[in-house]
Amino acid sequence: MKFEWINEYCLSKKGVEKDFKIEWQATRYLIGGKIFAMQGGDKDKKKIITLKCEPSFGQFLREQNQYIVAGYYMNKEHWNSVYLDGDVSDDILKQMIDMSYELVLNSLSKKMQREILGKDKID
Template identity: 70%
Template sequence: MKYEWMDEYFLSKKGALKDFKEEWGATRYLIGGKMFGLQGTDNTNREVITVKCEPLFGQLLRDQHANIIPGYYMNKEHWNSVYLDGEVPDDVLKQMIDMSYGLILKSLSKKMQKEILEGSEVSSK
């Protein structure tokens, strides 16, 4: 895989956890029990990472990069998939991961956000 740093980058986010969703054949990156990243393959077996972005930003990225597409098996307005065999620059992918983490963090309760940001143990159950 071209983006060897990616797993470590996802897990460097406060409160981030990962699991493997057997029925999807994909690794999920979670915060507070909600997914902010998904790594797997598409129906042609190409490796893909899927993250949430602000809709206008996601559309801008899709217009600029052929290897960024509407979210594979996800809401096409909010989620974007990046083919990992493509030429998306590291800084763009990191910006997408950062945005996805921030959007999901903001969607959590204020109490859970505080626990995560202060480093308290948070249960995702």
């Protein structure tokens, strides 16, 4: 697989937990109990990773790359799925993972953010 680094990259972020949802046949990466990345397959069992993005950035990515589509089984405005057998650069995928992590982290309470990041104060 071309993106064997995904698991290590996601787990390297502060406060990330990983589980496997049997019903979905998907590996989930969570922060504060909320999914920021989910790796599994589409209806044809093609490998995908689904990530949260700013809506305008997600739409831009979908227009630029045929292997990035609206989130599979997710909110189509905020989530995007990347086909892992397609031609998406490591840099773009890392940028998407980083954005997804930050968006979900920032949606958590300030108290939870402090606990996760180990800071006394969140800007």
